Amino acid sequence: MKISGASILLRSLKEEGVDTIFGYPGGAVIDIFDTLARDFSQDFKFILVRHEQAAVHAADGYARATGKPGVCLVTSGPGGTNTVTGLATAYMDSIPVLVFTGQVPTQLIGNDAFQEADIVGITRPCTKHNYLVSRTEELAKTIKEGFLIATTGRPGPVLIDLPKDVVQNKVKFDYPKTIEIPTYRPNVKAHPPSVKRAAELIRLAERPVIYAGGGVITSGAHEELFKFASTLNFPVTSTLMGLGCFPATHPLFLGMLGMHGTFRANMAIDRTDLLLAIGARFDDRVTGRVEEFAKDAKIIHIDIDPTSIQKNIVVEVPIVCDAKDGLSKLIDELKIEGRSAEADDRLKEWHSQLTAWRNQQRLRFDRTSEIIKPQFVIEKLYEMTKGQAIITTEVGQNQMWAAQYYLFDHPRTFLTSGGLGTMGYGFPAAIGAQVAFPGKTVIDIAGDGSIQMNIQELATVVQYKLPVKIAILNNGYLGMVRQWQERFYDKVYSHTDITVAPDFVKLAEAYGAVGLRATKSSEVEKVIEKALETSGPVIIDFIVDRDEGVYPMVPAGAPIKEMILV
Amino acid sequence: MENRKVISAIVENKPGVLARVAGMFSGRSFNIDSLSVAPTMNPDLSQMTIVTHGNEAVFEQIIKQLRKLINISKVQDLTRGDYVDRELVLVKVKATSVKRGEALRIVEIFRARIVDVATDNLTIEVTGSQGKIEAMLELLSSLGILEVVRTGTVAIPRGRKVSRTGDTGD
Ligand SMILES: Cc1ncc(C[n+]2csc(CCOP(=O)(O)OP(=O)(O)O)c2C)c(N)n1
Numbered sequence: 001m002k003i004s005g006a007s008i009l010l011r012s013l014k015e016e017g018v019d020t021i022f023g024y025p026g027g028a029v030i031d032i033f034d035t036l037a038r039d040f041s042q043d044f045k046f047i048l049v050r051h052e053q054a055a056v057h058a059a060d061g062y063a064r065a066t067g068k069p070g071v072c073l074v075t076s077g078p079g080g081t082n083t084v085t086g087l088a089t090a091y092m093d094s095i096p097v098l099v100f101t102g103q104v105p106t107q108l109i110g111n112d113a114f115q116e117a118d119i120v121g122i123t124r125p126c127t128k129h130n131y132l133v134s135r136t137e138e139l140a141k142t143i144k145e146g147f148l149i150a151t152t153g154r155p156g157p158v159l160i161d162l163p164k165d166v167v168q169n170k171v172k173f174d175y176p177k178t179i180e181i182p183t184y185r186p187n188v189k190a191h192p193p194s195v196k197r198a199a200e201l202i203r204l205a206e207r208p209v210i211y212a213g214g215g216v217i218t219s220g221a222h223e224e225l226f227k228f229a230s231t232l233n234f235p236v237t238s239t240l241m242g243l244g245c246f247p248a249t250h251p252l253f254l255g256m257l258g259m260h261g262t263f264r265a266n267m268a269i270d271r272t273d274l275l276l277a278i279g280a281r282f283d284d285r286v287t288g289r290v291e292e293f294a295k296d297a298k299i300i301h302i303d304i305d306p307t308s309i310q311k312n313i314v315v316e317v318p319i320v321c322d323a324k325d326g327l328s329k330l331i332d333e334l335k336i337e338g339r340s341a342e343a344d345d346r347l348k349e350w351h352s353q354l355t356a357w358r359n360q361q362r363l364r365f366d367r368t369s370e371i372i373k374p375q376f377v378i379e380k381l382y383e384m385t386k387g388q389a390i391i392t393t394e395v396g397q398n399q400m401w402a403a404q405y406y407l408f409d410h411p412r413t414f415l416t417s418g419g420l421g422t423m424g425y426g427f428p429a430a431i432g433a434q435v436a437f438p439g440k441t442v443i444d445i446a447g448d449g450s451i452q453m454n455i456q457e458l459a460t461v462v463q464y465k466l467p468v469k470i471a472i473l474n475n476g477y478l479g480m481v482r483q484w485q486e487r488f489y490d491k492v493y494s495h496t497d498i499t500v501a502p503d504f505v506k507l508a509e510a511y512g513a514v515g516l517r518a519t520k521s522s523e524v525e526k527v528i529e530k531a532l533e534t535s536g537p538v539i540i541d542f543i544v545d546r547d548e549g550v551y552p553m554v555p556a557g558a559p560i561k562e563m564i565l566v
Numbered sequence: 567m568e569n570r571k572v573i574s575a576i577v578e579n580k581p582g583v584l585a586r587v588a589g590m591f592s593g594r595s596f597n598i599d600s601l602s603v604a605p606t607m608n609p610d611l612s613q614m615t616i617v618t619h620g621n622e623a624v625f626e627q628i629i630k631q632l633r634k635l636i637n638i639s640k641v642q643d644l645t646r647g648d649y650v651d652r653e654l655v656l657v658k659v660k661a662t663s664v665k666r667g668e669a670l671r672i673v674e675i676f677r678a679r680i681v682d683v684a685t686d687n688l689t690i691e692v693t694g695s696q697g698k699i700e701a702m703l704e705l706l707s708s709l710g711i712l713e714v715v716r717t718g719t720v721a722i723p724r725g726r727k728v729s730r731t732g733d734t735g736d
Contacts (some may be wrong), residue, residue, distance in 0.1 A: 080599070149636060183639045306630045
């Protein structure tokens with residue numbers, strides 16, 4: 001029996017185990033939406049967002065929270081171009097997202113037809129791969145390939161562009177069970193000789209540090225990491241993307257490293273003699289001045305992407321593989337069963353140094369302040385959710401305070417735009433996470449600037465009764481930019497005052513959500529309690545200290561031990 | 567140190583592949599000195615020869631980034647071994663009656679050919695390695711070069727090594 005391209009698309013998605021689609025309709029995809037309503041309404045939960053950028057962020061949040069690929073469906077032209085920021089965000093953070101875009105009919109392509117955009121051309125540099133499907137016969141195979149590419153190797157977004165006639169034409173449907181892409185074979189297995197060399201270095205280390213990144217979470221290697229670090233007694237620091245890959249409440253956890261990393265993590269990097277980088281890519285926000293980064297250390301680098309290795313920093317032992325495979329092989333090679341007295345002895349001095357650094361300089365803020373300190377809000381959120389919430393963030397100070405003060409013990413509970421730093425990410429990402437986990441507390445920690453970049457999604461959370469909580473750390477500024485202006489631009493606050501803003505409580509109410517406000521520290525606990533008790537979506541407007549900064553701070557391009565402290 | 571590098575890449579013969587390669591170079595600000603593409607004996611695959619320059623670290627990235635592109639089947643650094651490279655160049659030079667003899671002498675020395683003649687100019691076709699081409703152009707410049715059109719380099723490994731089509735890996 002022949003079926004339409006639209007049915008093929010939806011049946012293929014079912015075959016891939018997709019049950020949720022985020023999207024927005026339009027002329028070029030109207031056939032798909034029609035088929036969705038007529039024949040597939042029981043098969044998919046469809047979330048109608050209010051802006052296509054939010055559809056991609058929501059699919060991305062869904063993917064980060066679950067580990068499964070997120071799926072979007074949008075129309076041609078502006079529908080497609082609105083997904084670009086979402087794609088670039090997912091691409092930088094290696095998140096598996098599939099975006100299906102409508103396209104004008106094949107015979108009109110290139111004619112500047114109504115709502116035509118060369119979306120494959122536009123998104124080539126911000127997708128892992130993309131396709132224009134030119135014949136309905138190729139649709140099923142292309143979808144199969146798209147899922148394979150998005151979810152394997154170093155994952156990433158894939159866009160598939162669907163001309164209207166390709167969607168309308170009918171052909172026989174046969175979904176391939178497996179597929180081979182001869183030109184795409186990611187290397188997931190660690191090379192045994194490299195593992196041996198790494199193990200030799202590990203045995204000799206006196207001041208080791210594990211530097212873990214988002215790749216540990218992507219590959220599901222957190223248990224291996226835990227076993228490795230806890231049995232060897234190796235301290236762990238993590239990137240922003242890696243938070244949750246190792247329990248933050250564990251004594252071996254040093255906190256995040258980098259520009260706003262903890263004093264102790266950055267000092268440890270400066271002094272380490274063996275750095276084990278796993279699923280991390282030596283981003284400039286992590287390394288500071290790269291020549292000084294871990295300058296005394298031999299470096300072992302486990303990463304699935306060969307281009308990440310020797311890109312920013314020269315390493316002794318590169319191991320191209322999946323983090324889970326690499327760590328398991330290292331565990332086998334080192335025959336780690338339990339703690340050895342000999343090893344404990346070798347690391348004793350290092351651990352006392354790490355403790356000394358912690359005591360010398362902890363993360364801190366004024367806990368007696370009557371004016372709400374933003375860090376206080378996060379601490380309270382952590383306490384009152386018992387560390388069990390899924391936290392998303394916007395970008396700026398809010399993001400850094402969330403990373404510093406909420407302690408993440410589990411992978412896939414901290415969703416943040418690390419690579420691209422996309423303001424407007426957090427709220428739609430929270431929608432994706434909440435759709436995946438309806439029973440969990442999902443909180444977007446936001447700034448008053450960022451939240452306005454996708455505020456229209458309040459309608460979405462109200463429509464689908466998604467109880468997302470938005471905690472706005474309202475400082476009336478584009479705070480992070482203001483902080484740079486304060487520190488490095490002589491306090492010339494060029495265009496960072498955003499006190500002209502909506503009343504967020506009334507705004508929430510206007511959308512049919514609940515709005516709450518706290519203006520002094522003593523009110524913080526009460527409003528959080530109220531918000532957590534509320535079964536629907538809530539905005540909490542925390543009027544916080546306008547002038548608070550994020551510290552420690554390493555000025556861009558400085559060595560990471562040169563931290564501005566407060 | 568900056569070195570000239572010649573890369574041979576076997577790519578799938580699909581729309582957009584050239585754009586992927588060119589976009590990767592420009593997006594990461596890698597240099598392309600020349601790039602040539604043509605079909606191989608296997609109609610599903612094309613052969614690209616890319617000439618670039620850069621230090622070793624940059625070059626390592628170029629090779630890895632090329633391999634990372636989904637439609638690329640095989641990437642080879644020809645400069646790591648022995649290879650033959652050739653370029654075809656068409657040069658239009660001034661050749662008034664006084665200078666014509668000299669032009670013909672240069673053509674002969676370089677085993678080039680004259681492919682078009684006009685009253686006051688000649689068009690010369692020459693193939694050769696980069697060194698030969700540069701040397702010839704330098705000599706011809708004394709006559710006055712009106713226009714140069716170059717194909718860019720194509721290259722092949724010497725001896726028994728082949729840049730097999732349809733292979734993956736390196
Ligand atoms: C889309 C986008 N535009 C601009 C920026 C640059 N930027 C980074 S942080 C920031 C300020 C964010 O302000 P706000 O959301 O109020 O958060 P705060 O820093 O005050 O917590 C800006 C403008 C960005 N990251 N993303």
